[in-house]
Amino acid sequence: MDNYLDYYKGRRVMITGGLGFLGSNLAIRLVELGAKPLLVDAMLPLYGGNLYNIESVKDKVTVNIADIRDAGAIAHLVQGQDVIFHIGNQTSHLDSMTDPLLDADINCRGNLIFLEAVRQHAPSARVVYAGSRAQYGKPVRIPVLETDATYPVDIYGANKHAAEQYHMIYHHAHGLWATSLRISNTYGPRHQMKHARYGILNWFIRLALDARPLTVYGTGQQLRDYNYVDDVTDAFLRAAATDKANGEAYNLGSDQSEQMSFAALIEKVAMLAATGAELVSVPWPDERKAIETGDFVADCDKAKRDLGWHPAVKLDDGLRRTIDFYRQHKEHYW
Amino acid sequence: MDNYLDYYKGRRVMITGGLGFLGSNLAIRLVELGAKPLLVDAMLPLYGGNLYNIESVKDKVTVNIADIRDAGAIAHLVQGQDVIFHIGNQTSHLDSMTDPLLDADINCRGNLIFLEAVRQHAPSARVVYAGSRAQYGKPVRIPVLETDATYPVDIYGANKHAAEQYHMIYHHAHGLWATSLRISNTYGPRHQMKHARYGILNWFIRLALDARPLTVYGTGQQLRDYNYVDDVTDAFLRAAATDKANGEAYNLGSDQSEQMSFAALIEKVAMLAATGAELVSVPWPDERKAIETGDFVADCDKAKRDLGWHPAVKLDDGLRRTIDFYRQHKEHYW
Numbered sequence: 001m002d003n004y005l006d007y008y009k010g011r012r013v014m015i016t017g018g019l020g021f022l023g024s025n026l027a028i029r030l031v032e033l034g035a036k037p038l039l040v041d042a043m044l045p046l047y048g049g050n051l052y053n054i055e056s057v058k059d060k061v062t063v064n065i066a067d068i069r070d071a072g073a074i075a076h077l078v079q080g081q082d083v084i085f086h087i088g089n090q091t092s093h094l095d096s097m098t099d100p101l102l103d104a105d106i107n108c109r110g111n112l113i114f115l116e117a118v119r120q121h122a123p124s125a126r127v128v129y130a131g132s133r134a135q136y137g138k139p140v141r142i143p144v145l146e147t148d149a150t151y152p153v154d155i156y157g158a159n160k161h162a163a164e165q166y167h168m169i170y171h172h173a174h175g176l177w178a179t180s181l182r183i184s185n186t187y188g189p190r191h192q193m194k195h196a197r198y199g200i201l202n203w204f205i206r207l208a209l210d211a212r213p214l215t216v217y218g219t220g221q222q223l224r225d226y227n228y229v230d231d232v233t234d235a236f237l238r239a240a241a242t243d244k245a246n247g248e249a250y251n252l253g254s255d256q257s258e259q260m261s262f263a264a265l266i267e268k269v270a271m272l273a274a275t276g277a278e279l280v281s282v283p284w285p286d287e288r289k290a291i292e293t294g295d296f297v298a299d300c301d302k303a304k305r306d307l308g309w310h311p312a313v314k315l316d317d318g319l320r321r322t323i324d325f326y327r328q329h330k331e332h333y334w
Numbered sequence: 335m336d337n338y339l340d341y342y343k344g345r346r347v348m349i350t351g352g353l354g355f356l357g358s359n360l361a362i363r364l365v366e367l368g369a370k371p372l373l374v375d376a377m378l379p380l381y382g383g384n385l386y387n388i389e390s391v392k393d394k395v396t397v398n399i400a401d402i403r404d405a406g407a408i409a410h411l412v413q414g415q416d417v418i419f420h421i422g423n424q425t426s427h428l429d430s431m432t433d434p435l436l437d438a439d440i441n442c443r444g445n446l447i448f449l450e451a452v453r454q455h456a457p458s459a460r461v462v463y464a465g466s467r468a469q470y471g472k473p474v475r476i477p478v479l480e481t482d483a484t485y486p487v488d489i490y491g492a493n494k495h496a497a498e499q500y501h502m503i504y505h506h507a508h509g510l511w512a513t514s515l516r517i518s519n520t521y522g523p524r525h526q527m528k529h530a531r532y533g534i535l536n537w538f539i540r541l542a543l544d545a546r547p548l549t550v551y552g553t554g555q556q557l558r559d560y561n562y563v564d565d566v567t568d569a570f571l572r573a574a575a576t577d578k579a580n581g582e583a584y585n586l587g588s589d590q591s592e593q594m595s596f597a598a599l600i601e602k603v604a605m606l607a608a609t610g611a612e613l614v615s616v617p618w619p620d621e622r623k624a625i626e627t628g629d630f631v632a633d634c635d636k637a638k639r640d641l642g643w644h645p646a647v648k649l650d651d652g653l654r655r656t657i658d659f660y661r662q663h664k665e666h667y668w
Contacts, residue, residue, distance in 0.1 A: 097507060100446045100500075108442040108496070112434045112489070140481075147474075149483045152499055153506060155446070162442070162496035165486055166434075172487060173431060173624035290507035 004308075007241035009034035014081040014125075016040050016068055016114070017088030018061075020048030021191040021199070022130060022183075026085055026233045031057045033237075040077055041088060042067035046195065048091070052332040053190040068110040071117065078122040083240045086114060087130040089160070092198040093291055096156035107159035115170045123176060126240045127167065131182040131249060133296060135161035142223070143299035146182070146249050154291040164249060171247045179239045180249040181232075184298055188229030188318065189325035193333040201226065204266050205322055206334070208273035217284040220263030223295040225254030228318030231311040238307040245306060253298035258315050265315075272319050338642075341575035343368035348415040348459075350374050350402055350448070351422030352395075354382030355525040355533070356464060356517075360419055360567040365391045367571075374411055375422060376401035380529060382425070386666040387524040402444040405451065412456040417574045420448060421464040423494070426532040427625055430490035441493035449504045457510060460574045461501065465516040465583060467630060469495035476557070477633035480516070480583050488625040498583060505581045513573045514583040515566075518632055522563030522652065523659035527667040535560065538600050539656055540668070542607035551618040554597030557629040559588030562652030565645040572641040579640060587632035592649050599649075606653050 013030055017023040018039025027037045039061050043049040054061055066073035068088050078084060089107050090096065096103035118125055133144075134157035140148050152158040167178040191202040207214050235252055239245045253259075260268075263279065270277050284292070303309045313321075326333060347364055351357040352373025361371045373395050377383040388395055400407035402422050412418060423441050424430065430437035452459055467478075468491035474482050486492040501512040525536040541548050569586055573579045587593075597613065604611050618626070637643045647655075660667060 100450070101443060104438070104442045104446055108438045108493070109435060112438055116434065147483055149481055150499075151502070153503060155500065155503060158496050158499040158503060159442070161499075162492050165484075165492040165495075166489065168485070169487060169489060169492060 004238050004241035005033055008237065011035045011082045012038070012080055013083045013085065014038040014040060014077060015085045015087060017048070019043065019050060019053055019063070020087065021188075022186070022229065022232060023085070023087045024050075024053030024190045025188065025229045026236055027054055027061050028057050029233050029237065031060045037061045038077065038081070039063050040066050046197070048192045050190070050192065050332065052329070068114045069106065071113045074114055074117040075121050078117050078125065081122050081125045083126045083128070084118065084122070085128050085236050085240070089130065089163070090156065093134060093154045093156045094197050094287060096154050096159070097287065097291060100155040103155050103159055107156070107163050111163040111166050115166055115176070118176060119170060119174050123174070126177040127179070128236050128239045129164060129167050129178065129180045131164045131180040132157065132160045133182055133184045133298060135164060135182060136296070138293050139296055142295055143297045144251065145299050146251055146302055153293055168247065177246050179245040179247075181235050181239060182249060182251050182298070183227070183232055184253045185224055185226045186229055186232050187226060188322050190229070193326065201265070204269050205273070205319070205326065208269050208275055208277045209323065209326060209330070211275040211277050213280040214266050214270055214277055215280050215282045216263055216266055217282060217288060219281060220266065221261045222292070223259060223297055224262055224265070225259045225297045226265060226315060227252055227254065227311055228313035228321070231313055234312070235303060235307065235309045238309050242307055248306065250303040250307065251298035251300050252303060253300050253311075255311055258311075259297045268315065269319060272316070273323055338572050338575035339367055342571065345369045345416045346372070346414055347417045347419065348372045348374060348411060349419045349421060351382070353377065353384060353387055353397070354421065355522070356520070356563065356566060357419070357421045358387030358524045359522065359563045360570055361388055361395055362391050363567050363571065365394045371395045372411065372415070373397050374400050380531070382526045384524070384526065384666065386663070402448045403440065405447045408448055408451040409455050412451050412459065415456050415459045417460045417462070418452065418456070419462050419570050419574070423464065423497070424490065427468060427488045427490045428531050428621060430488050430493070431621065431625060434489040437489050437493055441490070441497050445497040445500055449500055449510070452510060453504060453508050457508070460511040461513070462570050462573045463498060463501045463512065463514045465498045465514040466491065466494045467516055467518045467632060469498065469516060470630070472627045473630055476629055477631045478585065479633050480585055480636055487627055502581065511580050513579040513581075515569050515573060516583060516585050516632070517561070517566060518587045519558055519560045520563055520566050521560060522656050524563070527660065535599070538603050539607070539653070539660065542603050542609055542611045543657065543660060543664075545609040545611050547614040548600050548604055548611055549614050549616045550597055550600055551616060551622060553615060554600065555595045556626070557593060557631055558596055558599070559593045559631045560599060560649060561586055561588065561645055562647035562655070565647055568646070569637060569641065569643045572643050576641055582640065584637040584641065585632035585634050586637060587634045587645075589645055592645070593631045602649065603653060606650070607657055
């Protein structure tokens, strides 16, 4: 497990959503490891794609602007890839409720187009799919286990789960190599900071840096777990390099000692940003209340066991790094 | 519960897939109960739609040919409906693997178009969705419970489950009335008999009536449960008339005494048809083996408890009625 980083030297690695938050952080890490990343991104307006994300490695990666729904482009691009980190999807819970057809078009149809391309043109590629805690919706218990039944509360969650199932079906029926990582609240550098429609934790970092009120819905007492982006990219790197991960889904989440209420996390953001921004409680907007899951924390023992993964970056450290990054590169994200 | 049949007198009831197997049997029952069925069907080639299915009630129902993906038509048709039995979907496991995009187009996109129409134009209609045992895929235990995690083995199963989740999401977030019935192997009059791509039990009835070899894959020892169509339509009638069913999913299946291996069931079909057709074991074709779930029987206690439902028609009786029907009306189904 310790030599999983060596796995990437000279590998051909494709990342869908490669110019977004997770994709670009993964690309930077892959360049350090000696891989040759191909970054595929649709650059949809208001999604996470941002060329500045890869500024530091722009000469060491290949960028190809294409949507996963573009069957011809994807069929061409997957050819010859050793590993595909499949991250490019619609990611807003809220948007999935106001425009459910768009969510299904990207996250159902798009994922099938992607998988058909892999089946036909790159059947030996190792695919790691970016799943989501949204697949569970309201958890039947906490911490939630990978084997628990799923009750998504929004169309995004239903479709993210369907798409994970597509991957597992293609694994069992067609022999594709597929792993899913069910990602929780992730924060860090290179997230879009323009709106609050997804990636709410990063949005609060912006509010704090702007010294604006940190408007929390209700009491904010819902328990959550949080991952710094480097820990999530580490899980992707481990997954594709681990034979045992083939056909498996894994929860990602905090160490138990770092699980805390959303309000406590926001207090911490305010404290570390030190701009005088204060937490303000406001009533839940109807459209957010309708898709709220209550307490949610994940049991990550399976990822620890199979992948040797654990979240290494402490919240205080991760938040400080994030705040420093956006202070320094604000003009490219605000 | 006993007066659920009275609920339908004078009701406006729409059935999607209304000219198909379940839809037409339900329509005939609704006419008997004094309802006014509107039968909406896309009449896609090789699907179950058949005008002869409603020959006996053709003057007492309204037929409207339209696809659930036709947003304008569906928005118009749902208006003023008290109850909507939503049955019209892509139903072939096999086809969902050879043409996954079509399955997603009907069963994901189409269901969202349908639900958006209900949300906007018939928000108080009671919707009963035809779910499927395919949602479970390989069951984690048998008999399988509604609360068990789902591991679909084909795209059909993944999308049927996503669509059930859409219904529940629209229930919780938008207040729609929604129930799902997870239907098992159903047989009876008015099923399409032209091919074996879905409704395999009915196909064997045809083979027996044609005195052709009853080719069972492998040993046929997988345990299954079976419902006569009248029992399934009874569950639909009970569901929409039962307040408690709102927001719930229910398994349908055999009484335990009538669960048996697929081979035993086929032996019974051969015996009752009495044409001399014999069971022949052939190797599993790859494309069927890839999506086979092994033993599957459902725990139906929840439907018994909440809906007062139980499968009333014994296998011998149901199979006899089915065989008689097709002998009499063969020209319209062969």
